[in-house]
Amino acid sequence: MTEARHIILASGGTGGHIFPARALGEELLARGYVVTLMTDMRGEKYEELFPGVRVLRVASGSPSIRGLLGKVKAAGALLGGFVQSRRLLRRLKPSAVVSFGGYPSMPPAAAAANLGIPLLLHEQNAVLGRVNRLLANRARFIATSFENTESGDGKRIAKMIHTGNPVRRAILALAGKGYSAPRDEGPLNLLILGGSQGATILSDVVPGALAALPESLRARLQVTQQCRPEDLERVAALYRESAIAATLASFFDNVPELLANCHLAITRSGASTLAELGVAGRPALLVPFKHAMDDHQRKNAEEAVSAGAARLVLQEDFTVEEASRQIADLLSHPDHLAAMAAAMASLGETHAAKKLADLLECTIAADTEIKKTGKAAA
Structure with missing residues (x-):
């Protein structure tokens, strides 16, 4: 699975993160991409929701857990997930990673940024989530579901592009x-x-x-x-x-x-x-x-x-x-x-998956041009 047209989706394990990832996956598959989902151990129950998509599970944890011991274990799990994700990404060589938030998305998204792989974030909510805030400086763009998404930082706002929140084709x-x-x-x-x-x-x-x-x-x-x-x-x-x-x-x-x-x-x-x-x-x-x-x-x-x-x-x-x-x-x-x-x-946005996929393709094209010429694409 080292095709040039290979996209990694990184997502938390709850429906709010998984469902828009699924919708983008459907759009990318229709465009001929190879798609892999990286999530935590809950990903196993979502495999049937992602026909044609390989699901890889990576270690993760939530620092929001109460108690010092819980936070230390979560931090250790995230670090382990980062190392695991970095190894997987080096082998898979994707064109880009799209992260949908939630702590399970953090190890593969951070690994992508560390390896210089183009990283896009998608924010589903009207407030930029904690993980997306942590990753914002390393991302090329932040796609938003709401036209006005709170972030508390002008640099993050400058990276925001409103695409809407992708929904599955059956909807x-x-x-x-x-x-x-x-x-x-x-x-x-x-x-x-x-x-x-x-x-x-x-x-x-x-x-x-x-x-x-x-x-x-x-x-x-x-x-x-x-x-x-x-x-x-x-x-x-x-x-x-x-x-x-x-x-x-x-x-x-x-x-x-x-x-x-x-x-x-x-x-x-x-x-x-x-x-x-x-x-x-x-x-x-x-x-x-x-x-x-x-x-x-x-x-x-x-x-x-x-x-x-x-x-x-x-x-x-x-x-x-x-x-x-x-x-x-x-x-x-x-x-x-x-x-x-x-x-x-x-209020319904029927083209969100298409807009997000278009943004992704533009980002990949710009990255390819930079690698070829050392200059940003016009």
Whole structure:
């Protein structure tokens, strides 16, 4: 695997990092590139999401772990991952490395910079992440999902190019299909997603909130909800008690289909979730994860809220009573849902993977020209 057209994707192991990496991988494969994903040990479960892409696992750790011993072990793991990544990159000889953030992306990204391999960063959130901040000075460019991404540093801002957040092709197929508002007496399709790892707060609050809805709304509900595995049984029991039709799972592999049929999404506000809602054009009630680094989930949501595409309820305010009030108001006004859907669609970026791939190719071409002539490409 030493082809000249070989790209390494470096990514953290959670969906917010993996999904845009997957979308770029799809675009690069379509352009004839050989693509390798480097991530941590969680990468094994994502192999089926990356057909045609080799997945290599490298050592990693998070210094955010509490306690001195945990931080020392994490630092040692990152150093080991750097050495391992440097050895792999020297053998693979890629044209470039694209890093999507998260600590597992740090060893291969730092190794690329150390070896002089062109490095691009992609930031999914409205605030530049910790790993991307650490790597920014060594990167050629920082591709951003939001037009205004907070970084706290003018030099980093100068490297930023807005591409949007890539979404998988199955989601792109929903773009421009429009939104069908719920009809009188027709079903009300709710989609509740908690990100790649689920969200217990949604399992704790949403079933009771829906049970408290007026009978005229409750009887029409068709609920699809993602739950953590440990929450599935108790949430199912709550829906049975309130006679609400519900389909529950810890992971859904048919999210495009679910979005296509969705009248209202109740979700976290991770960057990939918002990107997919934008492309599909679906109204949302957003509940940001309050412990997200730099409060980035709340900041992610603010663009959608300011555009009229979503409502925002902070996690500490997301009670059964408040959730029920918000949901009842939204479901009782289908015209408002339709307006929110149109606003969300206006935020959707359908060409993000193409823009990121184009930026990557321009970077590789410039690097090739420098190596040939010693001068930057015009």
